[in-house]
Amino acid sequence: MVHSDALVDTEAVELIDPGKGKWVHYALTAWENTWPLLCLFVLWEIVARSGIIHEALFPTVTEVAQTIVRIFNEGILMRDILSSLTRVLLGGFIACLIGTVFGLIMGTNRFAEKIIVPPLNFFLSIPGIATFPIVILFLGITETTIIVTLGFEAGLTVLVNTWMGVKSVPPNMLYAGRVLGARGWPFFRRVLFPAALPSIITGYRLGFSRAWRILVGGELLVSIGTGLGYRIFLAQDFLQIDVMYAGVLLIGVFGFLLERVALRSFEVYTVQRWGMIREL
């Protein structure tokens, strides 16, 4: 039997990098991801020191960093960070779960699609911030209010992306699953979900970034007493400009970490390893 296929000849594969070990790889990846940010901070420092903008309005990065250390030592910061993170992660996680399930159903069931699309578009155009006063009426000034509103908005984003992801799966892939006997839950879990995963992960990304946005507004409106957003607005009242900057900077840093560490790793481990998205 003659085989003219490539890849059969193992001599053609040459190991060019024996691997420098896990930790070296992690350190390199961390550096790759942070240097553009560090450049931005250096630029900030230069602009702030140059005096183009009044120093009271635009503190340097080093000053903001000192402020972060100071309020951290005062003990408030850790509580703010933890409460904000809990809200985003909890709300975001619930949003991902519900958004994915309904998105998969919507992408496979004509009836479900027809029913869900109009309200979906209706709610998508309403900013979560606008619904806070109404949600407060029912749930009061509580954690639940923030988590529910945040989860609802992030969930809609996940839903849209999952739905579209499922709809763009090549039909033969789904037929292959069906002719091999996949029905119901195994079909969803082992065929539909992974087939739509590239788009679903994009949904999670956008969902979490929406969650962060709405969190800050929510912490202000609900005046819950803790959280990075709450701290920023409180600092505004007392004209603590460095604390305002510190809060904004930290939100950016945590958002960045969530995306680069958690979601990006998930992406590399799944769709990139499977060759479903290109590696650049």
Add this chain to the structure above:
Amino acid sequence: MTKLLVQNLDKSYIINEGFGKRSRVHALRGLNLEVNEGEFVTVIGPSGCGKSTFLMVVAGIHPFDSGVLLLDGRPISEPGLDRGVVFQDFALFSWMTVRNNVKFGLSMKGMPEEEQHRISEHYLRLVNLQDFADVFPHRLSGGMKQRVGIARAMATEPEILLMDEPFGSLDAQTRKSLQTQLLDIWRETKKTIVFITHSVREAVFLSQKVVVLSARPGKVVETIPINLTYEERVSLSGPLMEYERRLENLIEQQIKGDASMRPVRQPPLAQSPDMLEHEMLD
């Protein structure tokens, strides 16, 4: 013994062009076909004649309008593990390794893990991919991908193997090699195979019976048994060429008969007698 029986099969589908514009396409009309146990049958015809649609109907993926469709005497209404399908675009699960692709149908059956492993090993060897069991499909070449496709479809030991232009997207060399491999596999396993292709040579080379479909709506124009020995097939002998010529003529006639395949701009017909008659009547 008849494995697959198709009588008077009608199939149409609706295409939605958007903004309220819909049309019904008659893909198959009055199609009759009989496939015997252990037989290798190819279905051939002009492009767009509904060959692939026919296969998807047999697979149970698309419903049909009317007619009789029986596998081993049982009516076909939905996909089932008694029919294995090989797709033109492979349709491998890119999120599963080669082995897990082959095991998929078995695990859906709820087979114990060791048995799944044993059977997948057997079929990976059959298509000579045992060394690539733990690789993800995107790393494979087109020919290797389709070998996984064949192993995956055969692993559940279906009653019939349905192949939809499986080598259509491969280069000529790989295609030739896979045709020979498939012929060998068929000789070894005596599986009943329905194979769709638009290549006359492929049809003659592989099958015992070639079914020629008409232009849309597809129905069987002629069924030609191919009486060739294995040696005559692999050596591309004179008799094989003879079959090829015959089939090519048949298909050409079908294309000519199909209005949609005619050139849009017709040459002037002033010389044609009926045209002249027309003028005289005016």
